Amino acid sequence: MLYREAGQFKTTYAADQAVFPIAQDRWFIAIWIILGFVVVPVFANEYFLRAILIPFVIMALAALGLNLLVGYCGQLSLGTGGFMAVGAYAAYNFCLRIPELNPILAFLLAGGCATLVGILFGIPSLRIKGFYLAVATLASQFFLEWLFNRVQWFTNYTPSGSISAPPVTLFSLSFETPTRKYFLCLVILVIFAVVAKNLVRGRTGRAWMATRDMDVAAEIIGIRPMYAKLSAFAVSSFFVGVAGALWAFVHLGSWEPAAFDINRSFSILFMIIIGGLGSIAGAFLGAAFITTLPLILNQAPQWFGFTLSTAMISHLEFMIFGALILFFLIVEPLGLARLWRIGKEKLRLWPFPH
Amino acid sequence: MTCTALALASAVCATAPATANEQFIPVLVYRSGPYAPNGIHWANGFVDYLNLINDRDGGINGVKIAYEECETGYATDRGVECYERLKGKGVTGAAVFNPLSTGITYALTEKAPVDKIPIITMGYGRSESADGRVFPWNFPLLGTYWTAADILIQHLAKLSGGAEHLRGKKITLVYHDSPYGKEPIPLLQERARRHGYTLITIPVTHPGVEQKAAWLQVRQQQPDYVLLWGWGVMNSTAIKEAAAVNFPREKMFGVWWAGAEPDVLPAGAGAKGYNAIALQHSAEKAAVHQDILKHIHDKGKGAGKKEDVGNVLYNRGLINALLVVESIRTAQGKYGKKPLRGEEVRWGIENLNLDQARIKQAGFYSILQPIKVSCNDHEGVRHARIHQWDGAKWNFVSGWMEGDNGILRPMVESAAAKYAKEKNITPGCLKS
Numbered sequence: 001m002l003y004r005e006a007g008q009f010k011t012t013y014a015a016d017q018a019v020f021p022i023a024q025d026r027w028f029i030a031i032w033i034i035l036g037f038v039v040v041p042v043f044a045n046e047y048f049l050r051a052i053l054i055p056f057v058i059m060a061l062a063a064l065g066l067n068l069l070v071g072y073c074g075q076l077s078l079g080t081g082g083f084m085a086v087g088a089y090a091a092y093n094f095c096l097r098i099p100e101l102n103p104i105l106a107f108l109l110a111g112g113c114a115t116l117v118g119i120l121f122g123i124p125s126l127r128i129k130g131f132y133l134a135v136a137t138l139a140s141q142f143f144l145e146w147l148f149n150r151v152q153w154f155t156n157y158t159p160s161g162s163i164s165a166p167p168v169t170l171f172s173l174s175f176e177t178p179t180r181k182y183f184l185c186l187v188i189l190v191i192f193a194v195v196a197k198n199l200v201r202g203r204t205g206r207a208w209m210a211t212r213d214m215d216v217a218a219e220i221i222g223i224r225p226m227y228a229k230l231s232a233f234a235v236s237s238f239f240v241g242v243a244g245a246l247w248a249f250v251h252l253g254s255w256e257p258a259a260f261d262i263n264r265s266f267s268i269l270f271m272i273i274i275g276g277l278g279s280i281a282g283a284f285l286g287a288a289f290i291t292t293l294p295l296i297l298n299q300a301p302q303w304f305g306f307t308l309s310t311a312m313i314s315h316l317e318f319m320i321f322g323a324l325i326l327f328f329l330i331v332e333p334l335g336l337a338r339l340w341r342i343g344k345e346k347l348r349l350w351p352f353p354h
Numbered sequence: 355m356t357c358t359a360l361a362l363a364s365a366v367c368a369t370a371p372a373t374a375n376e377q378f379i380p381v382l383v384y385r386s387g388p389y390a391p392n393g394i395h396w397a398n399g400f401v402d403y404l405n406l407i408n409d410r411d412g413g414i415n416g417v418k419i420a421y422e423e424c425e426t427g428y429a430t431d432r433g434v435e436c437y438e439r440l441k442g443k444g445v446t447g448a449a450v451f452n453p454l455s456t457g458i459t460y461a462l463t464e465k466a467p468v469d470k471i472p473i474i475t476m477g478y479g480r481s482e483s484a485d486g487r488v489f490p491w492n493f494p495l496l497g498t499y500w501t502a503a504d505i506l507i508q509h510l511a512k513l514s515g516g517a518e519h520l521r522g523k524k525i526t527l528v529y530h531d532s533p534y535g536k537e538p539i540p541l542l543q544e545r546a547r548r549h550g551y552t553l554i555t556i557p558v559t560h561p562g563v564e565q566k567a568a569w570l571q572v573r574q575q576q577p578d579y580v581l582l583w584g585w586g587v588m589n590s591t592a593i594k595e596a597a598a599v600n601f602p603r604e605k606m607f608g609v610w611w612a613g614a615e616p617d618v619l620p621a622g623a624g625a626k627g628y629n630a631i632a633l634q635h636s637a638e639k640a641a642v643h644q645d646i647l648k649h650i651h652d653k654g655k656g657a658g659k660k661e662d663v664g665n666v667l668y669n670r671g672l673i674n675a676l677l678v679v680e681s682i683r684t685a686q687g688k689y690g691k692k693p694l695r696g697e698e699v700r701w702g703i704e705n706l707n708l709d710q711a712r713i714k715q716a717g718f719y720s721i722l723q724p725i726k727v728s729c730n731d732h733e734g735v736r737h738a739r740i741h742q743w744d745g746a747k748w749n750f751v752s753g754w755m756e757g758d759n760g761i762l763r764p765m766v767e768s769a770a771a772k773y774a775k776e777k778n779i780t781p782g783c784l785k786s
Contacts, residue, residue, distance in 0.1 A: 046438070046442070047438045047439055047442065050434075050438045051434070051435040051438035051439060055431070055435075149531055149532075149557070159481075159536065159537065159539065159540040159769065160456070160460075160480065160533035160534075160536050160537050161532075161533050161536050162456070162457070162460045162480075162533035164463070164464055164776075164777075165464075166776070166777075176468070251431070251434070252430065252431065252434065252461050253461060253464035253465065254460040254461045254463060254464050255430070255457075255460070255461070256430070256457055256532060256533045257532075258430065258457060258532055258560065259430055259431065259457070261560070263429075295435065298425065299439075309385070310383060310385050310397075310423040310424075310425050311385035311386055311390075311394070311425075313425065314385060314386040314425040314427065315386055318386070
């Protein structure tokens, strides 16, 4: 009865339309926010912040973006890495060409560039669907990677094609320490999550979901598929572009196009599939699963006192990781978010299962 | 330390720092992934030498080495994770990082000055980091890619009968399409301006198994020489493709990361006559190998197979470990015989001075040239030879050549100055 709604009366429209109409959900979110903003920075050490939390937060942002496109609008995309690269290189060039520009503004402008590129590569979605669209977006991945490798203007003519980000400062506050970096990413993630949540429960999100579920029917009831699909590509690319800029500026500091290769696209796609398509919480759960599990598998033998060779650990990591993905998809094809939802339903009846 | 009365002493054992006199050295390796066939040998050589120092000498001046491997899979983000995981280990934290990947080197270049841990990039990394006044924490010891390219062009000039005969010749660079592969291009262009040869660059995408189009281009253009800047499976594929389009392997010259057994063996007979620049050493055995076989492999503690001791990449790992150990030894001369912090080891690398006598004493005679590092010159030495695969083993086909600092130094300084300007660094030597 932990999730009992009985007695929670809504007397205004505002209360009825709240993001989290049930009090327990609100507490739950509040606990997570406190955990993320207060508990973690106090207790986490540098390794935990730099190697686990920051990548997780940035990947959660990218997964959130891709989930809007794939999960909510049903447009399968394999070009996430490329759009992240657009964000990273655009932010670098904004900072380079306009030195007095605030980096946060540069990230947003970079998101804008990714939006334009996303819309451009979203145009085929008006004609093709499903796996065929995946192949079309795959082309964008390869094209963008090739572009940043080839056109030297993007990398400011560095001989090697690898560039390093200028330090991120905001109102003379420099984001050098891991805690500050983590806060920067977390604040951006929370803002974007709120935006995403509100988008998907509003008109735009309904149009996306209608298009996803049956585009012909959606068109008949007055939803413009062109607008719905392209807006999904635009918003998704914006999120992904900002995530790419953060990945490059905050996490890596220095990068080459290979940092945004096809593996990046796949891993983000796996995040939302494992986490749960069409669910905001799913993006977080999936990002946590995919970013931390390999690290845990890699270090687990040491924790338990086994001495295995590095190669052995690494191969075991691949095998167990793959097996776990298969296991999850067989046991719960709708992802971790669905497990969470089932858990909530059970808690609603607990301790009296019917 | 010994704990006799186990039950009673367990509390004492737990509190007494068992690692008090240990120097921690992180070992970033890749024993899996597309580049594993090359990475494994390097890693084996590296850890075998560390074990040898512990077993034979009881550590560096009595300071035992503790090391831990971390698998990067050649991926930059995993490399960064390994760096974060290992940098704080041991009593003093990590002494020095050897990233073994150009991508990871670039990422760590930003982090090293903050954490005060030096990075040794032996034979790779960013070429302009040879200027220690702008890159105090980077050490591209034994040579950069620009040095390699410079020596290769010198060799080609010699083959053509003098630098003036390079005019009008066509030289093609087949390269891995990443910062690693692009690194030599500025030097090759500079040399092309001076000597008047035509430089054609053909990129090959990672990991490099698809090269049909590249070699068709080579066949069309009929270059006089092909330079190969590949790594892992790309090298053997290139040699096979060269055989397929009938480009003479005698006119192919690989960089030192394209001149080891895993590169030529898969190509079989097609690899006969293929050349590569050697990073000082080839597949040779010196006194140190006898010690490794005696103290490590005969006791069953070897990292790899006994037959692999002394192959090209194994030797590279070995020399890399030697440079790390000798740097720590040098630093101990100043700071005392105890575990040292990263910034102290950095001083040791910057003041590293291995003369022929010391190299002989360490057992590396004939596979290493004297090296002297300074703040101005983080490369230390610029010597290399060319070796050729005769179908069964590597043979040297040239004497020692030295990178031309008249060409290299101005390029290093101008690229480093550009970096300093971008990052607001005032060039200067760090005070110890």
